[in-house]
Amino acid sequence: MISTAEATIGPFFPPRYVDQGANDLTVFDGRKARGDVIEIRGRVMQEDGTALENLIVEIWQADTQGIYRHPADPRHAQADANFLGWGRAATDAQGSYCFRTIKPGAPEGRLAHINFMVMFSGIMRILKTTMYFEEGSDPVLLSVPSERRKFLIAKNNEFNIRLRGENETPFFDD
Amino acid sequence: MKTTIQPRDERTQPSRIIEGYPQTPLRNPKQPLVKRAPTLSELTGPVEVAKRVKLLGGDIAGHGDKQAIGQLIHLKVRVLDEDGAPVGGAVVEVWQANGAGRYIHPNDDEHAPADVNFYGAARVVTDESGAFQLRTVKPGAYPVPTRDGWWRPPHIHFSLFGKVWLSRLVTQMYFPGEPLNAQDRILNAVPDAAARESLVARYVPPAADPYNALVFEHQIVLRGRAATPEQP
Numbered sequence: 458m459i460s461t462a463e464a465t466i467g468p469f470f471p472p473r474y475v476d477q478g479a480n481d482l483t484v485f486d487g488r489k490a491r492g493d494v495i496e497i498r499g500r501v502m503q504e505d506g507t508a509l510e511n512l513i514v515e516i517w518q519a520d521t522q523g524i525y526r527h528p529a530d531p532r533h534a535q536a537d538a539n540f541l542g543w544g545r546a547a548t549d550a551q552g553s554y555c556f557r558t559i560k561p562g563a564p565e566g567r568l569a570h571i572n573f574m575v576m577f578s579g580i581m582r583i584l585k586t587t588m589y590f591e592e593g594s595d596p597v598l599l600s601v602p603s604e605r606r607k608f609l610i611a612k613n614n615e616f617n618i619r620l621r622g623e624n625e626t627p628f629f630d631d
Numbered sequence: 632m633k634t635t636i637q638p639r640d641e642r643t644q645p646s647r648i649i650e651g652y653p654q655t656p657l658r659n660p661k662q663p664l665v666k667r668a669p670t671l672s673e674l675t676g677p678v679e680v681a682k683r684v685k686l687l688g689g690d691i692a693g694h695g696d697k698q699a700i701g702q703l704i705h706l707k708v709r710v711l712d713e714d715g716a717p718v719g720g721a722v723v724e725v726w727q728a729n730g731a732g733r734y735i736h737p738n739d740d741e742h743a744p745a746d747v748n749f750y751g752a753a754r755v756v757t758d759e760s761g762a763f764q765l766r767t768v769k770p771g772a773y774p775v776p777t778r779d780g781w782w783r784p785p786h787i788h789f790s791l792f793g794k795v796w797l798s799r800l801v802t803q804m805y806f807p808g809e810p811l812n813a814q815d816r817i818l819n820a821v822p823d824a825a826a827r828e829s830l831v832a833r834y835v836p837p838a839a840d841p842y843n844a845l846v847f848e849h850q851i852v853l854r855g856r857a858a859t860p861e862q863p
């Protein structure tokens with residue numbers, strides 16, 4: 458079967474869908490996840506540099522041991538029971554988002570990283586990218602042209618996303 | 632359970648830049664998208680989102696003597712993967728305009744009246760057969776602020792969480808026989824006619840219905856197939 462066509466999330470995504478605490482991954486079901494707590498912050502800007510408010514950012518990541526809470530991960534039974542690995546945030550009037558999370562461990566064959574998705578009015582297909590903490594050997598990072606890899610490396614856990622134009626964030630063709 | 636994701640036929644997906652939709656040239660990448668081979672990171676994903684977010688029922692047309700104004704409809708949706716297998720346990724977020732074409736959202740204060748009995752949003756989980764249902768009113772059409780004659784046809788927005796990260800989908804559903812469908816810039820951004828057609832719900836001729844509503848059926852296909860088990 459052919460997968461359904463995407464469409465923009467539009468300007469009217471209900472604010473209530475950004476549940477209170479959805480950007481805090483360190484607590485699940487009232488219990489604290491294991492590992493180092495970090496805060497990831499950044500701004501999301503369109504081509505002319507304008508900051509975008511109420512843009513939706515979602516993340517997906519491994520736990521402190523580099524394990525995904527998902528049955529396809531062979532180590533899934535050992536995943537931290539108090540860590541879901543998913544979060545959602547909306548940008549504020551300055552175009553900034555913030556997540557409180559656990560620094561992910563490096564999954565097998567990968568550098569430690571966090572998957573990002575961006576959804577907004579005028580974005581016709583979800584934009585997917587990946588944030589790294591440092592450069593190194595990683596198959597997804599190495600698939601990015603070398604001169605653009607630097608835009609995927611967070612600095613002091615700050616990860617800015619430029620949708621288009623100068624210093625454009627690399628997005629993946631999935 | 633392992634999932635594989637194959638590249639899509641570009642013609643089945645909307646173009647990223649749309650003429651007459653002024654935000655699109657500012658917010659979509661200019662650089663070519665980067666091809667990658669999916670790894671475990673993208674072929675896993677949040678399958679327990681329902682434990683993290685607040686679910687809202689699928690009945691958004693009002694209760695008791697406080698009923699939303701508009702044509703009452705009963706929408707029956709099935710969520711499948713690319714094998715045609717049902718995707719059960721998937722969180723689905725739904726939002727739509729009221730019968731007059733107005734959203735419950737601070738961005739929408741323009742023209743149409745609010746309806747205090749209309750809920751506007753649902754967040755449900757699919758059952759084992761991949762199905763979910765909505766009792767709602769048919770959304771009204773609304774003019775887009777471009778003010779050049781572009782009206783959005785009646786449509787319902789969906790956001791879905793599938794089995795893996797790359798199955799995540801945001802889409803819109805349309806209604807059959809609507810004259811505005813033919814000129815909508817978002818629906819017609821999808822080049823393939825069959826792919827556009829699959830965004831339009833199917834009207835089911837009137838029959839006995841528990842809600843005594845007009846019935847529409849729709850199908851949503853999330854990306855992903857079951858991976859063939861590796862030989863021992």
Ligand SMILES: [Fe+2]
Nearest residue numbers: 467469783788
């Ligand atoms: Fe809409």
